[in-house]
Amino acid sequence: MSEGTLYDKVWDRHKVTTLPTGQDQLFIGLHLIHEVTSPQAFGMLRERDLEVAYPELTHATVDHIVPTANRDRPYENEAAETMMAELEENVREAGIEFSDPTTGDQGIVHVIGPEQGLTQPGKTIVCGDSHTSTHGAFGALAFGIGTSQIRDVLATGTVAMEKQKVRKIQIDGELDEGVEAKDIILEIIRRLGTEGGVGYVYEYAGSAIEDLGMEGRMSICNMSIEGGARAGYVNPDETTYEWLEETDYFQENPEKFEELKPYWESIRSDEDAEYDDVVRIDADELEPVVTWGTTPGQGVGITDPIPAPEDLPADKQDTARRAQEHMRVEPGETMEGYEIDVAFLGSCTNARLPDLRRAAEIIDGRQVDDDVRALVVPGSQRVQETAEKEGLKDTFEEAGFEWRNAGCSMCLGMNEDQLEGDEACASSSNRNFIGRQGSKDGRTVLMNPQMVAAAAINGTVTDVRDLKEVTTV
Amino acid sequence: MTDDGDDVEIPEVDYVSGSGVPIRGNDIDTDQIIPARFMKVVTFDGLGEFAFFDVRFDEDDNQKDHPFNEDRYQDSSVLVVNSNFGCGSSREHAPQSLMRWGIDAIIGESFAEIFAGNCLALGIPTVTADSETIQDLQDWVDDNPDGKIDVDVEAETVTYGGMTVDVTVDDAQRKALVDGVWDTTALMKSNAGAVREKAEELPYVADAAIPDAE
Numbered sequence: 001m002s003e004g005t006l007y008d009k010v011w012d013r014h015k016v017t018t019l020p021t022g023q024d025q026l027f028i029g030l031h032l033i034h035e036v037t038s039p040q041a042f043g044m045l046r047e048r049d050l051e052v053a054y055p056e057l058t059h060a061t062v063d064h065i066v067p068t069a070n071r072d073r074p075y076e077n078e079a080a081e082t083m084m085a086e087l088e089e090n091v092r093e094a095g096i097e098f099s100d101p102t103t104g105d106q107g108i109v110h111v112i113g114p115e116q117g118l119t120q121p122g123k124t125i126v127c128g129d130s131h132t133s134t135h136g137a138f139g140a141l142a143f144g145i146g147t148s149q150i151r152d153v154l155a156t157g158t159v160a161m162e163k164q165k166v167r168k169i170q171i172d173g174e175l176d177e178g179v180e181a182k183d184i185i186l187e188i189i190r191r192l193g194t195e196g197g198v199g200y201v202y203e204y205a206g207s208a209i210e211d212l213g214m215e216g217r218m219s220i221c222n223m224s225i226e227g228g229a230r231a232g233y234v235n236p237d238e239t240t241y242e243w244l245e246e247t248d249y250f251q252e253n254p255e256k257f258e259e260l261k262p263y264w265e266s267i268r269s270d271e272d273a274e275y276d277d278v279v280r281i282d283a284d285e286l287e288p289v290v291t292w293g294t295t296p297g298q299g300v301g302i303t304d305p306i307p308a309p310e311d312l313p314a315d316k317q318d319t320a321r322r323a324q325e326h327m328r329v330e331p332g333e334t335m336e337g338y339e340i341d342v343a344f345l346g347s348c349t350n351a352r353l354p355d356l357r358r359a360a361e362i363i364d365g366r367q368v369d370d371d372v373r374a375l376v377v378p379g380s381q382r383v384q385e386t387a388e389k390e391g392l393k394d395t396f397e398e399a400g401f402e403w404r405n406a407g408c409s410m411c412l413g414m415n416e417d418q419l420e421g422d423e424a425c426a427s428s429s430n431r432n433f434i435g436r437q438g439s440k441d442g443r444t445v446l447m448n449p450q451m452v453a454a455a456a457i458n459g460t461v462t463d464v465r466d467l468k469e470v471t472t473v
Numbered sequence: 474m475t476d477d478g479d480d481v482e483i484p485e486v487d488y489v490s491g492s493g494v495p496i497r498g499n500d501i502d503t504d505q506i507i508p509a510r511f512m513k514v515v516t517f518d519g520l521g522e523f524a525f526f527d528v529r530f531d532e533d534d535n536q537k538d539h540p541f542n543e544d545r546y547q548d549s550s551v552l553v554v555n556s557n558f559g560c561g562s563s564r565e566h567a568p569q570s571l572m573r574w575g576i577d578a579i580i581g582e583s584f585a586e587i588f589a590g591n592c593l594a595l596g597i598p599t600v601t602a603d604s605e606t607i608q609d610l611q612d613w614v615d616d617n618p619d620g621k622i623d624v625d626v627e628a629e630t631v632t633y634g635g636m637t638v639d640v641t642v643d644d645a646q647r648k649a650l651v652d653g654v655w656d657t658t659a660l661m662k663s664n665a666g667a668v669r670e671k672a673e674e675l676p677y678v679a680d681a682a683i684p685d686a687e
């Protein structure tokens with residue numbers, strides 16, 4: 001059993017009691033809610049005549065179904081309007097703060113929490129959304145929960161959970177040009193498998209992680225769940241504190257910053273902490289990773305050949321065969337040159353400012369391929385606003401990208417942004433499951449945002465490092 | 474220090490019995506179990522008919538080959554799956570749609586954690602066994618669509634066709650199901666006083682955010 005890790009410490013600080021089931025009852029410091037997974041939980045609360053126990057530790061936004069084009073109310077899509085109205089009613093009744101689109105603070109739940117300073121080290125954070133693991137980038141213990149658990153948190157301020165094991169993933173070295181945090185996590189999932197993390201929480205450590213900004217750390221923690229780990233975290237450090245100091249919460253309560261800092265320091269993993277498992281990855285060796293299949297674990301370096309199913313472990317062969325058929329890729333070839341129809345730059349993995357900036361650098365002065373539909377969907381209204389001020393919007397639009405309002409959009413195709421037929425999409429999101437982007441014949445290739453930009457320009461999956469060389473000549 | 478819990482009766486689930494339905498394949502994700510477009514609803518009612526929708530129907534809503542479409546499985550209640558079943562999105566809509574289709578228990582090689590937790594919250598056991606055991610069971614179900622499968626949650630066994638095999642039920646899950654304490658809301662609400670004390674100890678929780686004792 002692990003000892004002295006951030007996970008152990010935060011768990012102990014929040015444990016209320018051990019329940020008769022053997023599970024621990026854990027106090028929840030921040031409960032984020034959105035329109036898709038919360039209405040049923042509020043319904044259950046009403047059925048039982050219960051109230052929201054900790055409304056001030058709860059925060060709502062709207063992201064999954066919200067339209068990213070025309071946002072006039074009522075929304076054109078009736079179901080979307082119903083869900084929005086339901087959420088508005090629920091938060092009003094309970095007195096929960098709501099970053100709705102009229103506030104200018106709306107966005108994907110995992111983008112706005114960190115932006116506003118709601119996400120802090122040493123907090124327990126839950127949301128009815130599996131990518132809640134994102135918030136672990138700040139040294140929070142953050143995990144996705146189901147709707148019945150949302151009901152529990154609403155009604156009691158706690159969840160029932162079993163403690164997990166801790167795997168330290170030590171990533172040392174320096175990332176090459178064109179290689180990003182996204183590639184680190186795609187590589188981790190490729191190596192350890194989509195279920196490799198089941199039963200574990202991942203601690204990401206090492207010089208490559210320390211060198212990353214908060215956005216990169218968020219991209220990595222975000223996809224912990226794709227590797228089967230319900231939570232992932234990075235120990236808080238100066239980079240974390242610098243981010244926090246700039247957020248609304250600490251701008252409004254500067255005294256809190258000094259007050260809380262000792263707590264943040266105290267929950268860092270000890271030097272001699274014990275882990276259940278340690279995995280090492282050499283950052284120097286990484287190149288941009290893209291997926292060739294229909295799970296995030298089916299990835300490959302951009303210059304490496306797509307594996308033959310028979311070369312994979314026995315239990316992976318069937319899935320690989322079916323995935324290759326769906327994607328229409330051949331083992332032995334690389335993903336370079338794979339034709340795409342759509343380029344999607346967005347999602348809680350990669351739609352923060354630095355993501356858009358890096359992609360814009362590649363786009364600048366170039367044109368999107370004639371056969372490609374390309375869209376940028378900023379992660380939040382604030383990202384959008386800053387990006388517009390910086391001129392990124394113009395760069396993207398001049399190149400032929402559509403510039404949208406903030407939301408989940410084509411990451412899961414619940415609003416009008418969907419793949420059609422068997423379109424192939426170069427996507428900065430986190431899931432390439434069949435049907436994920438709205439069409440069951442659609443084909444998703446996951447990659448980092450610069451790689452999405454490069455694919456949009458060439459109309460094919462492209463090694464962005466080749467484009468960079470052209471610019472520097 | 475106790476609040477009034479609510480008085481919902483929580484049934485004990487120590488035993489599930491019914492005929493089986495096999496769904497083969499590893500890494501079957503929740504997007505497949507219930508595609509996102511069917512989540513534009515504010516209640517879970519009626520989700521049953523959309524279970525596995527995109528693998529059951531083609532573009533023109535014609536039925537495709539899928540066990541959930543086969544007549545012989547229409548009354549089945551024990552789902553038999555392979556590894557990492559229910560991975561991906563945390564949507565409780567997935568087990569809700571399976572439950573509303575008629576599933577009372579799932580036997581598989583392994584389950585994604587959030588999915589298994591969501592099942593538990595609905596009183597659906599997620600029971601595991603090695604891949605050989607599962608394949609044998611799937612084959613047997615193919616040949617015996619009306620054959621009864623008994624899942625004994627407490628004893629951690631599955632009995633079918635006159636044979637009993639050992640399976641594993643996660644300890645906490647077993648206890649919760651067998652003792653009828655899987656509905657955690659009531660259980661945890663009775664500790665409201667201790668929860669408030671915990672909140673007071675945490676440096677980041679403002680006093681104003683902590684509710685008064687009832």
Ligand code: SF4
Nearest residue numbers: 131347348408411412
């Ligand atoms: S952007 Fe995608 S992964 Fe992130 S919360 Fe929205 S739907 Fe989920």
